[in-house]
Amino acid sequence: MAEKLTHIRIVGAGLIGTSIGLALKGAGVKVSIRDSEARAEALARDLLDDLDDENLSLEQLCIVATPPEVIAHVVAEELSRNPGLRVMDVSSIKTKPLLDISKTSLDAAFFAPTHPMAGREVSGPESARGDLFIGRPWVLTSEGVDPSLLAHVKEVIAICGGALMIRSAADHDRAVAQVSHLPQILSSLLAGSLNRAHEEDLELAGSGLRDTTRLADSNPELWGQILSGNAEALRPLLISLQNDLSAFIAGLDENAVAQEVIASGRRGRARIPGKHGGQSREYFLVAVVIDDKPGQLAAIIESCAQIQVNIEDLQIEHTPGQETGLITLSFAPQDGQKVMSHLQEQGWKVHPSR
Amino acid sequence: MAEKLTHIRIVGAGLIGTSIGLALKGAGVKVSIRDSEARAEALARDLLDDLDDENLSLEQLCIVATPPEVIAHVVAEELSRNPGLRVMDVSSIKTKPLLDISKTSLDAAFFAPTHPMAGREVSGPESARGDLFIGRPWVLTSEGVDPSLLAHVKEVIAICGGALMIRSAADHDRAVAQVSHLPQILSSLLAGSLNRAHEEDLELAGSGLRDTTRLADSNPELWGQILSGNAEALRPLLISLQNDLSAFIAGLDENAVAQEVIASGRRGRARIPGKHGGQSREYFLVAVVIDDKPGQLAAIIESCAQIQVNIEDLQIEHTPGQETGLITLSFAPQDGQKVMSHLQEQGWKVHPSR
Numbered sequence: 001m002a003e004k005l006t007h008i009r010i011v012g013a014g015l016i017g018t019s020i021g022l023a024l025k026g027a028g029v030k031v032s033i034r035d036s037e038a039r040a041e042a043l044a045r046d047l048l049d050d051l052d053d054e055n056l057s058l059e060q061l062c063i064v065a066t067p068p069e070v071i072a073h074v075v076a077e078e079l080s081r082n083p084g085l086r087v088m089d090v091s092s093i094k095t096k097p098l099l100d101i102s103k104t105s106l107d108a109a110f111f112a113p114t115h116p117m118a119g120r121e122v123s124g125p126e127s128a129r130g131d132l133f134i135g136r137p138w139v140l141t142s143e144g145v146d147p148s149l150l151a152h153v154k155e156v157i158a159i160c161g162g163a164l165m166i167r168s169a170a171d172h173d174r175a176v177a178q179v180s181h182l183p184q185i186l187s188s189l190l191a192g193s194l195n196r197a198h199e200e201d202l203e204l205a206g207s208g209l210r211d212t213t214r215l216a217d218s219n220p221e222l223w224g225q226i227l228s229g230n231a232e233a234l235r236p237l238l239i240s241l242q243n244d245l246s247a248f249i250a251g252l253d254e255n256a257v258a259q260e261v262i263a264s265g266r267r268g269r270a271r272i273p274g275k276h277g278g279q280s281r282e283y284f285l286v287a288v289v290i291d292d293k294p295g296q297l298a299a300i301i302e303s304c305a306q307i308q309v310n311i312e313d314l315q316i317e318h319t320p321g322q323e324t325g326l327i328t329l330s331f332a333p334q335d336g337q338k339v340m341s342h343l344q345e346q347g348w349k350v351h352p353s354r
Numbered sequence: 355m356a357e358k359l360t361h362i363r364i365v366g367a368g369l370i371g372t373s374i375g376l377a378l379k380g381a382g383v384k385v386s387i388r389d390s391e392a393r394a395e396a397l398a399r400d401l402l403d404d405l406d407d408e409n410l411s412l413e414q415l416c417i418v419a420t421p422p423e424v425i426a427h428v429v430a431e432e433l434s435r436n437p438g439l440r441v442m443d444v445s446s447i448k449t450k451p452l453l454d455i456s457k458t459s460l461d462a463a464f465f466a467p468t469h470p471m472a473g474r475e476v477s478g479p480e481s482a483r484g485d486l487f488i489g490r491p492w493v494l495t496s497e498g499v500d501p502s503l504l505a506h507v508k509e510v511i512a513i514c515g516g517a518l519m520i521r522s523a524a525d526h527d528r529a530v531a532q533v534s535h536l537p538q539i540l541s542s543l544l545a546g547s548l549n550r551a552h553e554e555d556l557e558l559a560g561s562g563l564r565d566t567t568r569l570a571d572s573n574p575e576l577w578g579q580i581l582s583g584n585a586e587a588l589r590p591l592l593i594s595l596q597n598d599l600s601a602f603i604a605g606l607d608e609n610a611v612a613q614e615v616i617a618s619g620r621r622g623r624a625r626i627p628g629k630h631g632g633q634s635r636e637y638f639l640v641a642v643v644i645d646d647k648p649g650q651l652a653a654i655i656e657s658c659a660q661i662q663v664n665i666e667d668l669q670i671e672h673t674p675g676q677e678t679g680l681i682t683l684s685f686a687p688q689d690g691q692k693v694m695s696h697l698q699e700q701g702w703k704v705h706p707s708r
Contacts (some may be wrong), residue, residue, distance in 0.1 A: 027521040041706045044390065046643055069609075117560045126641040126682060126705065137558045156496070175555035182547065183566040186540050187599050193536065195622045196594065201517060201529035204491045205626045206471045211565050213626070216619035224613025226396030230509045231606040238603050240550065244543050245599065249592050252585040255423075261577030265542030265570035272559045272567070287485065297665055299654045305652045313670050314651075351485060 002151035005029050005159075007058040010065055011074050013037075013044035014125045015132075016090050016116065021048045022130030023160040032059070044125040056082050061152045064089045069225045072100035079106055086146070088112040088153045092119070094141055094169035096229045111230030112153045113141040113169060116162055117180070123219050131161070140161030141169050177233035182241070184215050184223060184313030185234075284314055284336025288327045289349040297349060300327060300348065307342050309335040356505035359383050359513075361412040364419055365428050367391075369399030369477045369486075370444050370470065371419030376484030377401045377514040385543035386413070398479040410436050415506045418443045423579045426454035433460055442466040442510065446530060448495055467495040467523060468509045470516055471534070471555070477573050492516030495523050531587035538569050539578060539592070545570030604606045637666055638690025640683045643703040654681060654702065661696050663689040686703045 008024055010017045013035035021031045021044065031048045035041040059082065064074050068091040081086050088111060091097055094113045101111050117137040138157045138334070142150055157164050167175065191213040194202065227234065244261075251257030290296040304311055313330035331339050344351045362378055364371045367389035375385045375398065377629040385402045389395035398404070413436065418428050422445040433439050443463060445451055448467045455465050492511045496504055511518050521529065545567040548556065581588065598615075605611030644650040651670070658665055667684035685693050697704045 040707070041644075043641065046705070057625040117558050119560070119562065126639075126680060128680075136560060139558065155637075171555075172558075175552070175558045177561045178547070178551045178555050182546060183563050185602065185615070186544050187566055188616050189595060189602070190537060190540050191619035191622040192598060192615065193532070193591065193595055193622065194625050195618060197460055197532045197625070198529070199526075199533050199625075202625055203627055204471050204493065204526075204529045205533045208569050209533045209626065210538050211568055212541055213619070213623050214565055215562050216616075216623045218616060218620075220613045220617040220620060223616045224609045227612035228607055228609040235603065235606060237547065238599070238606070241543060241547055242596070242599055242603065244546060245592070245596055248539065248543070249589065249596065252589060252592070253582055255582040256366065258581035259574045261539070262542050262570075262574040262577045262581075263544065264549060264574060264576065265545035265567070266572075268545040269567050269570045271548050271551070271553075271556055272563065273557055289488070295659070297668070298652075298659050301652050301655055305649060311509060311651055311670070314668055347509045 002148040002155075003060065005060060005152055005155050007055070007060055008032070008156075009059045009062045009078075011062060011078065011159040012033070012065030013125050014065060015125070015127050016118070017063065018044045018047060018125035018128035019118075019130060019132040019258055020063060020065065020090070020116075020156065020160060021230070022128055022157070023133065025049065027159045028131050029159070030058075035039055044128070047125060047128065060086070061149070061156070062087050063156070064091075067222045067225050068093050068097050068229055071097045072104050075101060075106050075111070076104050079104070086110045086149045086152070088114050088149075088156065090114055091228045092180065092226045094139075094172045098141075109144060109148055109184055110144040112145045112149055114153060114157070115139040115172060116157075116160070116175070117176075117182050118162075119180070119218075122217070123222075133157075133288050134161035134164055137165050139165050139167050139172050141172065143168065173230050173233045177230055177237055181227055181230055182237050184218060185196070185227065185238070186241075187213050187215035188223075189216075283330035284333045284339075286329045286331065286336065286339055286343070287351040288343065289328065289351070290327055299329065300343075302348050303343055303348065304329070304339060308337060309339055356502040356509075357414065359414060359506055359509050361409070361414055362386070362510070363413045363416045363432075364388070365416060365432065366419030367394040367479050368419060369479070369481050370472070371417065372398045372401060372479035372482035373472075373484060373486040374417060374419065374444070374470075374510065374514060376482055377487065378510065380484050381513045382414075383506040383513070394479050398482075401479060401482065414440070414693055415503070415510070416441050416692065417510070418445075419578050421445070422447050422451050422583050423578050425451045426458050429455060429460055429465070430458050433458065434507045438465045440466075440500070440506070442468050442503075442507045444468055444470055446534065446580045447583045448493075448526045449586075452495075452523055463498060463500040466499045466503055467529070468507060468511070469526060470511075470514070471530075472516075476571070477576075487511075488515035490516055491519050493519050493521050493526050493529075495526060496520050497522065527584055527587045531584055531591055535581055535584055536591055536595070537608055538572060539581065539588075540571035540595075541567050542572075543576075637684035638686065638687045638693075640690065640697070641705045642683065642692055642697065643705075644681055651681065654683070654697075657697055657700050657702065658683070658693060661692060663693055 007030045010033040013033050021033050024031050025048050032050050033048055062078055063072055064071050064087055066074055072087050098113055109181050116133050118132045161256045248261050288300055311329055315328045340350055361384045364375050367387050375387050378385050379402050384406050387398045387402055390509040403599055416432055418425050420428055425443050469486050472486045602615050642654055663685055665683050669682045694704055
């Protein structure tokens with residue numbers, strides 16, 4: 001049996017690295033985190049109470065949470081710092097980093113390739129959250145990995161609440177090309193087409209465009225590495241899609257052609273399993289129609305504070321040049337009705353939402 | 355001046371027709387609703403307290419909320435029922451229905467083409483909500499429309515809370531091809547590609563795939579009509595996209611090519627107005643690490659209120675069961691440094707964020 005996890009080093013204080021750190025810290029594991037960027041490192045260390053009492057002999061595992069192209073470089077650096085290094089990575093592609101690592105002096109048995117399927121279009125430690133991985137697939141390429149390292153890696157995944165899935169590097173890369181990289185590319189191409197649009201046409205944009213292009217906010221540097229690093233798995237998917245698009249354009253005037261494209265999409269979407277989409281947190285949402293002016297937000301929060309309920313989340317929809325805005329507040333389900341009644345009594349225009 | 359709205363007839367008890375009905379009913383307007391499908395009609399009439407006391411002479415306006423291909427047919431039917439008919443439609447395309455209407459005996463001045471940009475991937479009266487249109491763009495093609503009909507149409511839009519936008523039919527159709535139809539097509543093509551995927555690969559699907567294919571759940575029959583009915587505006591957009599896709603495939607192995615596709619998408623997405631009708635705005639974001647307990651949110655907002663800056667947006671990231679949370683506040687750029695210094699002085703753990 002491997003010893004229980006007590007000390008972890010994380011290199012890379014981005015969204016994923018810092019989120020793993022938060023989950024580990026929550027479970028009582030001492031986390032030390034470093035980043036090549038000083039600002040990110042400072043924020044992440046604040047979040048993780050990383051007090052700089054480095055002790056090499058205590059570190060059981062180094063989690064490399066950097067973009068894929070620098071993994072091998074980081075591993076080489078870490079090796080010179082700590083010759084007994086044991087590593088897991090968390091990057092979005094698996095074949096190429098494995099190849100890169102094989103060129104370092106790290107024993108392959110001490111490198112565990114993993115990938116938590118929990119990226120967001122936002123990045124950096126400021127977007128990190130310890131529950132990012134709950135219920136999300138977390139792929140592990142376990143073949144040839146030292147058993148005690150494997151035990152620690154599985155413990156990290158379990159602490160984070162990830163759903164462990166064993167895949168070969170090739171199977172992983174083919175799967176993410178389909179479920180992650182292809183959506184990223186189409187979202188970015190769609191958003192890129194907006195550069196050609198008339199300014200006033202974009203005023204009609206609604207939630208459909210916003211949702212479909214949400215991924216397009218992703219980091220270009222990171223995704224340039226991911227996509228080009230997975231070109232082999234992506235190419236056949238892209239060519240099939242190109243054929244579908246050409247066929248659609250050829251039949252564009254025909255109702256039946258368009259109808260079949262939509263129907264086919266509906267069938268495809270129905271194939272997405274529901275079980276590993278992440279634990280959706282059920283909130284009671286309250287929509288409050290407000291005057292869009294300073295002070296309204298503070299006033300509504302003060303109203304909630306009076307009855308000591310915790311606002312779990314908050315969204316502001318306001319239209320410059322219009323008098324009304326909409327604030328949507330999220331509460332624990334048991335607080336919902338209480339908040340509704342209280343806000344109504346205080347004269348707020350409230351609506352239960354969804 | 356047109357008389358204030360008191361009686362409205364709606365034909366088409368789908369999501370849009372029923373939602374408009376709910377908003378009108380909420381404002382005290384008597385609504386009568388009909389649908390060719392008995393089940394939808396019964397549900398909508400229940401929702402709208404439509405008690406069947408039809409009185410033709412009281413009906414001021416008929417809202418046709420059917421799929422675009424049947425609008426002219428419905429108008430012809432309604433004309434034979436009520437020769438004094440005045441109509442607004444709410445369909446997703448404008449040029450083709452106008453052409454169809456011109457072949458009926460309805461005076462063109464009594465047909466007001468409109469389009470509320472508030473579709474959802476769900477449909478039917480059971481998904482209807484009276485607040486569906488609040489703050490959403492609602493396009494009106496006002497040219498040549500009778501002034502008293504126009505006044506009633508604007509009253510409907512105002513009651514629903516829509517953001518009125520005047521556009522010619524051609525400008526509308528070009529805009530929706532870009533902001534609504536293109537996202538629909540790409541979402542459906544992406545979802546359609548899942549029909550070719552290995553079952554076990556789909557187990558890795560996360561929120562990225564889910565969000566990007568959300569629109570793919572749309573109704574094939576309705577969207578077949580919309581897309582083929584707007585073929586002319588769609589064709590150049592699709593051909594440009596096809597070229598982008600081909601260029602991407604050709605440069606797939608190159609990091610720089612992939613990076614530029616993502617960067618271009620990011621630029622395009624930044625062009626989407628932040629909230630409807632306005633310019634997209636650049637905010638100064640401040641990340642504050644807080645104890646995740648009631649009162650912290652109110653305290654931080656109170657701190658901001660002390661120096662009279664307006665919080666433009668706010669996001670909460672917290673992990674249930676953990677002690678630390680993160681609040682990201684958005685400010686006008688000129689307020690950013692002032693807020694940072696003030697919060698720091700007050701002892702908050704603040705970090706500038708992107």
